[in-house]
Amino acid sequence: MLGGGQLGRFFVIAAHEMGYKVVVLDPDRNSPAGKIAEVHLCAAYDDKAALDEMARSCAAVTTEFENVPAATLEYLSKSCQVHPSASAVAIAQNRISEKNFLRDHGFPHAPYAVIRSAEDVPAANSGLYPGILKVSRFGYDGKGQARVASPEEAREAFLTFNGEACVLEMRLKLDYEVSVVLARDAAGNTKAFPTAENAHRNGILDVSIVPARGSAEVRETAQAFARGVAEKLGYVGVLGVEFFVCNDSLYVNEMAPRPHNSGHYTIDACVTGQFEQQVRALCGLPLGDPHQHSAAVMVNLLGDVWPEGGEPAWAILFAQTDLKLHLYGKHEARAGRKMGHFTVIGEDVRDVLAAAMDIRKRIGIEDH
């Protein structure tokens, strides 16, 4: 596993349950996945010696970290199975190639312009304002983004990103957001999990509601687009596709070449969870049944809810017996840092949502 964050940790747990041993590569000594893997190679993602060690000891390699250098995947693929491929990850990890991919294959997306220098900033009448300027690489959880209302603001923001290539995207009037997590195997079989409805706070996923409310047509169209994206990428592994919904029309926002935060509900509410599915896809096993047996609402727990020197009131969560708590074993709570999540499951998604939001409030997460 390349990357030792919470996604890697869930992968290690699933792999262990299925009888595998895991080597994690992550430069952070305290990485959540590294702590529970058989071997933690504590080195940079391009450390030749560490990659050689990984190639020697592993039959198959995957990633949880979309910014892993494509060259690393390429190098490892010479001696082991590597899924997803370097070429698929390279597209998803760069917003310019990602947007161009969507455009070239006819997937709906927000209008955008590529900005490599201040002269590329589009004119006021380009139809892209108000817009969002996003750095092409290494952005996550809303970082490396700026809302801009004019070419002047866009130029200013571009300079604060140190001349990094960016995309300027038109800001759409979103009614809501959805995502689809799917798995595709080497033979091209695809199994998609149900469409999730996602609410964000400060650019970070806050709550996922599954099945997504809104129309069945939106849910199904999202599934079809996600499958199309996986096919056009020749993707093998677990893929997350995020969408905007405006007036019942879907726009692809971005793709994540790994399990997705909005798919965490699958651990507790589906026959097969997204991390078991990742193990299956990687190891060439038949993909599991993605059927959702319970309505689910997932709530992210950010470092913000950790009081100074203390911890949230866990008793409130444990008193709710249809709630599943997952903590990531992170060293230290920081504002905006994903520390864990909980999922409430039940029969009716509206009841589950009401229960989850009540608990969310009681442990001190303010409303939108």
Ligand code: ATP
């Ligand atoms: P993450 O890693 O959490 O997915 P990210 O940093 O990759 O986040 P995006 O997914 O591009 O960022 O944007 C984060 C959120 O900002 C979106 O989920 C959406 O709520 C809002 N947003 C982004 N782009 C647009 C847009 N063009 N129009 C309207 N809202 C947008």
Ligand code: MG
């Ligand atoms: Mg996103």
